[in-house]
Amino acid sequence: xxxxxxxxxxxxxxxxxxxxxxxxxxELTQACLERIKKIDPEVKAYLYVNEEWALEQARLADEKRxxxxxxxxxxxxxxxxxNILIKGHPTTCASKILQNYIAPYDATVILKLKEEGAIxxxxxxxxxxxxxxSTENSAFFPTKNPWDLERVPGGSSxxxxxxxxxxxxxxxxxxxTGGSIRQPACFCGVVGMKPTYSLVxxxxxxxxxxxxxxIGPFALNIEDTALLLEVISGHDxxxxxxxxxxxxxxTRSLQENKTSKFRIGIPKEYFEHELHPxxxxxxxxxxxxxKKLGHEVKEVSLPHTKYAVSVYYIIAPAEAASNLARYxxxxxxxxxxxxGLIEMYKKSRAEGFGREVKRRxxxxxxxxxxxxxxxxxxxxxxxxxxxxxDFLKAFEEVxxxxxxxxxxxxxxxxxxxxxxxxxxxxxxFTIPVNLAGLPGLSLPSGFTEEHLxxxxxxxxxxxxxxxxxxxxxxxxxxxxxxxIPPIIKAL
Amino acid sequence: xGISFDEVKRIAHLARxxxxxxxxxxxxxxxxxxxxxxxxxxxxxTENVQPTFHPLTWDTPMREDxxxxxxxxxxxxxxxPEVWENMIVVPKxxxxx
Numbered sequence: 210x211x212x213x214x215x216x217x218x219x220x221x222x223x224x225x226x227x228x229x230x231x232x233x234x235x236e237l238t239q240a241c242l243e244r245i246k247k248i249d250p251e252v253k254a255y256l257y258v259n260e261e262w263a264l265e266q267a268r269l270a271d272e273k274r275x276x277x278x279x280x281x282x283x284x285x286x287x288x289x290x291x292n293i294l295i296k297g298h299p300t301t302c303a304s305k306i307l308q309n310y311i312a313p314y315d316a317t318v319i320l321k322l323k324e325e326g327a328i329x330x331x332x333x334x335x336x337x338x339x340x341x342x343s344t345e346n347s348a349f350f351p352t353k354n355p356w357d358l359e360r361v362p363g364g365s366s367x368x369x370x371x372x373x374x375x376x377x378x379x380x381x382x383x384x385x386t387g388g389s390i391r392q393p394a395c396f397c398g399v400v401g402m403k404p405t406y407s408l409v410x411x412x413x414x415x416x417x418x419x420x421x422x423x424i425g426p427f428a429l430n431i432e433d434t435a436l437l438l439e440v441i442s443g444h445d446x447x448x449x450x451x452x453x454x455x456x457x458x459x460t461r462s463l464q465e466n467k468t469s470k471f472r473i474g475i476p477k478e479y480f481e482h483e484l485h486p487x488x489x490x491x492x493x494x495x496x497x498x499x500k501k502l503g504h505e506v507k508e509v510s511l512p513h514t515k516y517a518v519s520v521y522y523i524i525a526p527a528e529a530a531s532n533l534a535r536y537x538x539x540x541x542x543x544x545x546x547x548x549g550l551i552e553m554y555k556k557s558r559a560e561g562f563g564r565e566v567k568r569r570x571x572x573x574x575x576x577x578x579x580x581x582x583x584x585x586x587x588x589x590x591x592x593x594x595x596x597x598x599d600f601l602k603a604f605e606e607v608x609x610x611x612x613x614x615x616x617x618x619x620x621x622x623x624x625x626x627x628x629x630x631x632x633x634x635x636x637x638f639t640i641p642v643n644l645a646g647l648p649g650l651s652l653p654s655g656f657t658e659e660h661l662x663x664x665x666x667x668x669x670x671x672x673x674x675x676x677x678x679x680x681x682x683x684x685x686x687x688x689x690x691x692x693i694p695p696i697i698k699a700l
Numbered sequence: 701x702g703i704s705f706d707e708v709k710r711i712a713h714l715a716r717x718x719x720x721x722x723x724x725x726x727x728x729x730x731x732x733x734x735x736x737x738x739x740x741x742x743x744x745x746t747e748n749v750q751p752t753f754h755p756l757t758w759d760t761p762m763r764e765d766x767x768x769x770x771x772x773x774x775x776x777x778x779x780x781p782e783v784w785e786n787m788i789v790v791p792k793x794x795x796x797x
Contacts, residue, residue, distance in 0.1 A: 313776045559718040
């Protein structure tokens with residue numbers, strides 16, 4: 210099996226070949242590591258790659274398989290966003306303040322992946338503390354979009370999206386607070402899903418905004434995405450916000466709903482925003498595709514959409530200000546000495562945090578402070594209720610909602626990073642989904658004339674991740690985009 | 701409306717962030733633009749609306765108050781900036797007369 214074949218495998222196909230003994234996990238992992246050596250210097254998706262560790266895990270997986278042990282992901286190499294803790298390895302959150310932090314425990318999702326035999330290649334780059342939409346806010350370096358190295362891969366889970374797009378791993382995990390899985394998935398031409406809030410445990414995910422964060426999968430197709438989601442989902446006593454519910458067998462749902470017909474809503478307010486013409490054209494093609502598949506497509510109204518960015522950029526920074534208070538130089542992370550305790554706090558945090566993180570901490574501190582709490586945080590939380598109710602009302606008339614993921618195709622590095630508000634406004638389609646706690650998926654839906662990836666978002670009711678995946682599966686089969694990987698021009 | 705330079709310094713103090721004068725000015729400009737954008741929320745009628753602090757809620761889960769040892773204290777201490785015996789060393793906070 211030559212290197213190229215090993216690098217064009219989906220998780221499902223790799224498992225078939227592994228189970229038949231046609232390939233070994235060692236070969237598969239070596240192929241990924243080769244790929245990382247060749248491609249990652251160009252795209253810089255990874256912050257940490259541990260070859261010895263990966264190969265050791267691969268050998269153990271092969272041994273387990275020979276001994277007849279089973280695992281839903283036995284021997285499959287994955288990339289993990291660097292805000293998810295893997296015991297014994299660095300977790301930096303792409304921040305100087307955690308540059309030397311070694312995780313003392315595993316995140317629950319990591320334990321679940323380990324139990325099913327998955328292998329970890331390393332940790333991927335992100336916007337610092339998951340705050341950003343381009344991975345340009347990483348304290349270490351930006352990640353590049355493999356489809357055009359002068360463009361951003363999206364963020365904050367840019368590294369994970371790029372790892373999968375470039376086949377430097379067969380799947381990946383990211384986190385999504387306002388679009389941080391869906392938008393980079395869209396920009397990189399891979400599938401990315403944010404599950405219903407509470408479906409996946411947040412224990413071991415470095416907290417950004419606790420009422421919005423979710424861990425979710427990246428993969429080359431829906432089947433792989435569904436499998437990853439199945440493995441990482443489930444109630445966790447260590448996360449008191451995790452849902453005490455049974456997890457559906459998502460891979461089975463895809464087959465059961467293969468020909469189901471849905472009522473699909475298109476929110477009219479989303480088109481009151483300026484959409485790049487190619488995004489608009491592609492979206493219209495998706496509507497036609499849905500009709501061709503026999504679904505009913507109708508307009509719905511989400512009247513409070515235009516307030517979503519304000520609501521999010523009040524609530525998320527407020528929660529972040531709270532969650533990032535722990536980075537004080539006392540028990541872990543960067544400590545900068547000062548004349549006394551308060552100065553130690555101030556200097557450690559000033560030196561350890563990047564610009565965007567500080568900006569959001571200050572925004573959050575402001576909206577929670579006395580005199581401003583009512584007008585900002587409380588008000589935003591009330592409007593959040595209205596945004597959630599908009600969706601609940603829409604789901605009385607339709608089963609699923611379809612929207613673009615981003616108003617534009619992937620933008621250039623440096624284009625938005627110096628205009629925070631511009632950057633924030635580009636999250637308009639993904640943010641409401643987190644505010645309402647709904648499941649949302651980004652599916653590759655085509656390319657621009659410059660061969661940049663485009664995607665659509667499928668949104669479902671709470672705990673109907675199965676329907677979201679099912680519609681994605683139907684559309685993917687019809688689109689037949691052939692999963693051609695990006696050609697890195699420099700190579 | 702925005703935010704004033706003095707308020708930015710006050711907020712930075714609350715957030716335990718040291719800012720240079722230049723940084724404080726930059727944040728004043730940036731935060732002002734962002735806060736002005738939020739003004740549109742005023743027009744939303746939230747008269748009888750309950751706030752949403754969590755998108756999905758259920759009763760607070762309870763557990764037995766049992767001690768469970770954490771097996772790897774060394775791993776925790778390994779991340780501490782300064783350790784003495786099995787304690788983390790911090791600056792003196794109590795004023796000695």
